[in-house]
Amino acid sequence: MTPVQAIIAKELRGYFVSPVVYVVGAIFLLIFGFLSYLYVVYAGYQAIQLMQMQGGQAQLNLNDLVFRNLFASMRFVLLIILPILTMRLFAEERKLRTFEFLMTSPIGINEIVAGKFVSVFLVFLSLLGLTGLVPTVLMLFSDFDWNPIWTGYLGMTLLGALFISVGLLASAITENQIVAAFLSFGMLLLIWLISGLGALLGDTTLGQIISYVSFMDHYDRLVRGLIDTKDLVYFFSSLAFMLFLTHRVVESTRWK
């Protein structure tokens, strides 16, 4: 087992022996299930209306009525859930003075950052994997196109990875976990809200730049079933940038 794998295993153990992951996971799955239920009921309501209007068997598009709405709503859920998972990563190490151990171990800061990122990402992926139950069950009762669902999951995975990297950065900045959580909420909300500013500025260069910086448009396209290189580049580059910033912040603690 390499040092990075050791860090991943240690973090995963930390998550699963504490109640955090169970509470956060349960709430995440509950919200996902509840939203799915709401959208399915809404779809059913639409179906009844269509039947009344058109008569006979109406064709329902579950992709549009359920999954697109569901994945769009998940932006907000992830924004609430992921900072709770990431807040402990560095803040707790600093609070418990184990940070000094990590920093004096013969491994690089990038390995520490990578190990911590991968561990939360794995927790997130396993939670996301469990949500797969919803489309699987719906598949038994209705026909729908799986491709936009795959892209939707790709979108959630990339968005989650980006949110985790922002959370990791926030956790590296402070040794207080609550402050770390609020800091990542704040940063993510800000990135979210500037898309509104981008829309307001319209088709100007500045408006386009601002819209590009926000994750909204990129995520929406994936949820709609479009895989555009531009969006993938956005997610991977911003993820790399956030991890780089985290590296610098961790490094800077040595200079204080």
Place this chain on the structure above:
Amino acid sequence: MIDVQNITKRYGNLTAIDRVTFSVAKGEVLAFLGPNGAGKTTTMRILTCFMPATEGTAKVAGFDCADQPLEVKRRIGYLPETPPVYQEFTVSEYLTFVGRMRGMVGKNLTTALDQSIEKLALGSVRHRLIGNLSRGYRQRVGLAQAVIHDPPVLILDEPTVGLDPKQIIEIRDLIKSLAGSHSVILSTHILPEATAVCQRVVIISGGRIVAEDTPDQLSARLRHSEKISVTIKTPPDNCLARLQSISGILNVFQGQSAGTFLLECALGQDKRDEVARFIIANQWGLLELRTISMTLEDVFLQLTRHEEGMTPQVEHVSELSQATQETAS
């Protein structure tokens, strides 16, 4: 093994350590003595590559702490002030994690784990959660993580804090057993500890090294005179003056308890015989007669008295040793 040249660390306007220079040979145990806030932990953090020095160079096993931190870290076992333990781990899980972080795998790791658990007598708690252990045990787990990879250099920041007297003796014995094959730097403000386990002592105060020598040499350097303590059963009223009249006695002071007197004579002279004869001849009743040697506590207090208003100066030490030499000659 450790070579520190003129390292300075500044936090903004505050100078934590100022041109600190010292070295530790292979197999030597060096004590870092100093009051709280003297710069002990800062020096150790620079040596363990936790933070860089503002100026100067620090080398461990020939590798520069600033340029080759990974090589340095591989050769160091470090116990920080607070043992860096994860409370949700059991002792053996934690030490396994530490071993893996140091690149150990397979049988090497298992053997090293068993050895460190045995060395620190952690066998009875190896499957218990660290969060449920007492402070003493946590400290021992912290020490176990520092020695698990058998590093050539050990840096221990107050290793016996929180231990009971029996455990303190065990840890001191462990450190002594490591001497010879390992170079050890330990910081402490428990002075007998330095005398008990270290060959050499560095006294640091206000960020500067104020003295560096063996404990014996240090007390010899700072001693101005020989001191004898006598306890007399029935001292006469003019006892002080009478004792002063003995040839070679420079000063006589009243001791803390009744009948106890402190006699001072020139450095290198032993006047116990004369004093004993004088008291017996006068039939005052000699109850006790002994020389008083300067303890490391005295040396330490003398050198770090700046906390009470005096500025520590390296010159102050040289003045003292110069005075000592003059008196001796």
